[in-house]
Amino acid sequence: MKEMVLAIVGRPNVGKSTxxxxxxxxxxxxxxxxxxxxxxxxxxxxxxxxxxxxxxDTGGIQLANQPFQTEIRAQVDIAMEEADIILMVCNxxxxxxxxxxxxxxxxxxxxxxxxxxxxxIDDSSRMMNIYEFYELGLGExxxxxxxxxxxxxxxxxxxxxxxxxxxxxxxEEGVKIAVIGEPNVGKSxxxxxxxxxxxxxxxxxxxxxxxxxDTAFVHDEKPYIIVDTAGIRKRGKVYESVEKxxxxxxxxxxxxxxxVLFVMDGEAGIREQDKxxxxxxxxMNKPIIIVVNKWDIVKKDDKTMNEFTQKVRNHFLYLSYxxxxxxxxxxxxxxxxxxxxxxxxxxxxxxxxxxxxxxEVIGDSQVTTxxxxxxxxxxxxxxxxxxxxxxxxxxxxxxxxxLLHFTYERFLENTLRNAFALEGTPIRMIARKKxxx
Ligand code: GDP
Ligand code: GDP
Numbered sequence: 003m004k005e006m007v008l009a010i011v012g013r014p015n016v017g018k019s020t021x022x023x024x025x026x027x028x029x030x031x032x033x034x035x036x037x038x039x040x041x042x043x044x045x046x047x048x049x050x051x052x053x054x055x056x057x058x059d060t061g062g063i064q065l066a067n068q069p070f071q072t073e074i075r076a077q078v079d080i081a082m083e084e085a086d087i088i089l090m091v092c093n094x095x096x097x098x099x100x101x102x103x104x105x106x107x108x109x110x111x112x113x114x115x116x117x118x119x120x121x122x123i124d125d126s127s128r129m130m131n132i133y134e135f136y137e138l139g140l141g142e143x144x145x146x147x148x149x150x151x152x153x154x155x156x157x158x159x160x161x162x163x164x165x166x167x168x169x170x171x172x173x174e175e176g177v178k179i180a181v182i183g184e185p186n187v188g189k190s191x192x193x194x195x196x197x198x199x200x201x202x203x204x205x206x207x208x209x210x211x212x213x214x215x216d217t218a219f220v221h222d223e224k225p226y227i228i229v230d231t232a233g234i235r236k237r238g239k240v241y242e243s244v245e246k247x248x249x250x251x252x253x254x255x256x257x258x259x260x261x262v263l264f265v266m267d268g269e270a271g272i273r274e275q276d277k278x279x280x281x282x283x284x285x286m287n288k289p290i291i292i293v294v295n296k297w298d299i300v301k302k303d304d305k306t307m308n309e310f311t312q313k314v315r316n317h318f319l320y321l322s323y324x325x326x327x328x329x330x331x332x333x334x335x336x337x338x339x340x341x342x343x344x345x346x347x348x349x350x351x352x353x354x355x356x357x358x359x360x361x362e363v364i365g366d367s368q369v370t371t372x373x374x375x376x377x378x379x380x381x382x383x384x385x386x387x388x389x390x391x392x393x394x395x396x397x398x399x400x401x402x403x404x405l406l407h408f409t410y411e412r413f414l415e416n417t418l419r420n421a422f423a424l425e426g427t428p429i430r431m432i433a434r435k436k437x438x439x
Contacts, residue, residue, distance in 0.1 A: 005053075005054055005055050005056055006053070006055040006056070006086050006087060006161065006162065006165045007055065007056045007057075007058065007084060007085045007086050007087075008025075008055055008056065008057050008058070008085060008086070008087050008088075008089055008161055009057075009058040009060055009080065009081035009084060009085035009087075009088050009089065010022055010057065010058065010059050010060060010061065010089045010091060011060050011061075011074075011077045011078055011081050011088060011089070011090055011091070011105065011109070012061065012090055012091035012092060012102075012105065013070070013074070013092075013093075013099070013101040013102065013105065014061065014070075015093070016091045016092055016093040016121055016122075017091055017093070017121040017122060017148040017149075018059055018060075018061040018091050019059055019061060020121075020148035020149055021089075021091060021119070021121065021146070021148040021154065022046070022057055022059040024148055024151055024154060025046070025048040025050075025057050025154070025158075026046030026047065026048050026057055027048070044058060044059045044060075045057070045058050045059075045253050045254075050155070050158040050159075050162070051158075051159075051162075053162065058080070058081070058084060058085060060076075060077035060078075060080050060081055061077065070101065071104065074101075074104065074105055074108070075108065078105065078108045078109060078112070081112070081114070082112045082113075082114055085114060086114065086115075086165055086166065087114065087115050087116075087117060087161045087164055087165060088109060088112060088114050088115070088116045088117070089116075089117050089119055089157070089161065090105060090106065090109060090116055090117070090118050090119065090138075090140060091119045091121050092118070092119070092120050092121065092135055092138075092143075093120075093121060093122055094120035094121055094122045094123045094128060094131045094132055094135075094145065095122040095123075095128065095131070096122075097131060097134060098134045098135055098137060098138070102135075102138060103137075103138065106138035106139060106140055109140060110139060110140070115161075115164035115165075115166075116140050116141070117141075117144065117157060117160050117161050117164065118135060118138065118140045118141060118142070118143045118144060119143075119144055119146050119153075119157050120132040120135055120143045120144065120145050120146065121146055121147065121148050122147060122148075122149075123145035123146060123147055123152070123153065124147045124149065124150055124152070128145075129145060132144075132145050144156060144157050144160065174216070174218050174225075174227055175225050176218055176224075176225030176226045176227040177224070177225070177226045177227070177260050177261065177344065177345070177348060178226075178227045178229060178258060178259040178260045178261070179226060179227065179228050179229065179259060179260070179261050179262075179263055179344055180229045180252075180255040180256050180258070180259035180261070180262050180263065180288075181193055181228065181229065181230050181255075181263045181265060182252045182255060182256065182262060182263070182264055182265065182279050182283070183264060183265035183266060183276070183279070183293075184266075184267070184273060184276060186267065187265045187266055187267040187270075187295055187296075188265060188267065188295040188296055188331045188332075189230065189265050190230065191295075191331035191332065192263070192265060192293065192295055192329070192331040192337070193217070193228055193230045194331070195329075195331040195332075195334050195337045196228065196337060196340060196341070197217065197219060197228070198334070216228070216229055216230075217230065221341050224345075226341070226344075229255045229258060229259055252279045252282070253279075253282050256279075256282055256283050256286050256288055257286060259288065260288075260289070260348055260351075260392075261288065261289045261290075261291065261344050261347055261348055261351075261426075262283045262288045262289065262290045262291070263291050263293050263340070263344075264276075264279070264280050264283065264290055264291065264292050264293065264321075264324070265293045265295050266292065266293070266294050266295065266314075267294075267295060267296050268294040268295060268296045268297045268300045268310065268328065269296045269299050269300055270296075271313075272313060272314065272317050276317075276318075277317075277318070280318060280321060281320070284320050284321065284428060287392075287393045287428045287430065288393075288428070289347040289348060289350070289351045289393070289426045289427045289428070290321060290323075290324040290347075290426065290428075291324060291325055291326075291327060291340070291343050291344065291347060291426060292314060292318075292321065292324045292325070292326040292327070293326075293327055293329055293340065294310060294314070294326060294327070294328045294329070295329055295330065295331055296330060296331075296332070297328045297329060297330045297335065297336075298330035298332055298333045298335060299330075307328055310328070311326055314326060323419065323424070323425060323426060323427065323428065323429075324426060325343055325347065325425055325426050327339055327340060327343060343426070346425070346426065347425065347426025347427055349423075350394075350423055350424050350425055350426055350427045351391065351392045351393055351394070351426070351427035352391045352392055353391065353394055353422065353423065353424065353427075354388060354391060354394075355388050355394070355422055357386075357387055357388070360386050360387070360388060360396070361385065361386055363417060363418065363421045363422075364383055364386045364398075364414070364417070367413075367414065367417045368382070368383060371413065373405070373406075373407070373410045374407070374410070376405055376407065379401075379402070379405055380401075380405065381400060381401065381402065381405035381406050381407070381410060381433075382400060382401045383398045383399065383400050384399050384400060384401070384436050385398075385399040385436070386398050386399070387399070389432075390430075392427075393427050393428045393429050393430055394424065394427065394429045394430070395429070395430040395431075395432065396418070396429065396430070396431050396432070397431075397432050397433075397434055398414075398431060398432065398433045398434065399434055399435075399436045400433050400434065400435065400436060401435070401436065402435060403433035403434060403435055406433045411431060414431060415429060415431065
């Protein structure tokens, strides 16, 4: 069954993001410390009773200088379009308000199940507060306290009960490539260029997603699916004016894909916005190729490409593993290089390294460059094993995981990258305390 998508709506300050954080939990991520990357957590994965589901905090989607009602309409719009279940949150400490009535009015017209959560019922003395919310006409108000986690489980049970049965659309076979990047960098043009270039057998896959247009094609007898998030931009809904919504859509495309093409405009240069989506691709552990487009109109000499590469490297430190390709969708220059690189990075993401070779490399590194001591203690690896692919994931059996410093982790990552073909793919390392026999 497809995962449930739950959207949280409600007026400001009722506790939406508190509930969201409780559901989604803290994100464990290497990019957490990078400013601007994970700031807006408006979309996340969660799990309840063995079922994983998705949560959207529509409150995180803010329109600049818009009146409350426009903002709420956008929230509700997104929830209706995106979610299976809508969770309306009210403030049980303050009681029912006009704004709640306004939102409930919009939701009553939604053809989606709505669950009504009355938040800030921190203890039983406030229990009586929930009854007035029956007035909203959205069914039984359910008490909760986002801060303390009380009642949240019952609410989720209720959401899962209301989840409509769905028929699965079988996923098309092929390497899934998501094309992401800011508006106007040339994503659509690039998709067309790739498809033209291949003179491929092309078919639009109908109805597989609400976020993107999937196009299947064959290249060198191998099937691919290109996921174009730009193609359906102009649907003219209210929420299309919401800038952050395009981020949400890109996130979904990233989640579904095998390889990310992160497109930039070589003429306009690097924009701050580029960081958001790229950061998410890193968090999702997807192989990434940086495509610098519009290279035809860049004034250049023999140094320009190196200089641009350096800029990209400095700006996206956490994307050091991503290959960079300079193309022009317009003239098709170097567009033919993209698919071979896609194949290569995917192969790297699926690479399995024999345990003995892995341990030789790790062992040598420990001898030549041991970890620095910290309070007289030194991080030591006894044994390494690869436990997964896509991305390659390694468990380091060690004396004490807490001694593994970020910089030494970086060093180990570079060691593995130098020893094995891992270009384009992220790798994960998990340090575990060795269990003594
Ligand atoms: P949002 O604007 O709807 O996303 O609301 P927030 O999640 O940012 O919460 C607004 C304020 O209410 C914050 O100061 C929270 O700490 C507080 N809050 C959220 N949930 C609860 C709760 O269950 N009990 C209490 N007492 N405060 C809460
Ligand atoms: P998207 O919003 O990222 O899908 O961008 P589009 O594909 O719609 O392209 C935005 C604009 O850039 C259009 O006017 C394109 O004609 C132009 N464009 C796209 N790729 C190239 C390129 O390689 N070179 C030049 N000179 N213009 C391009």
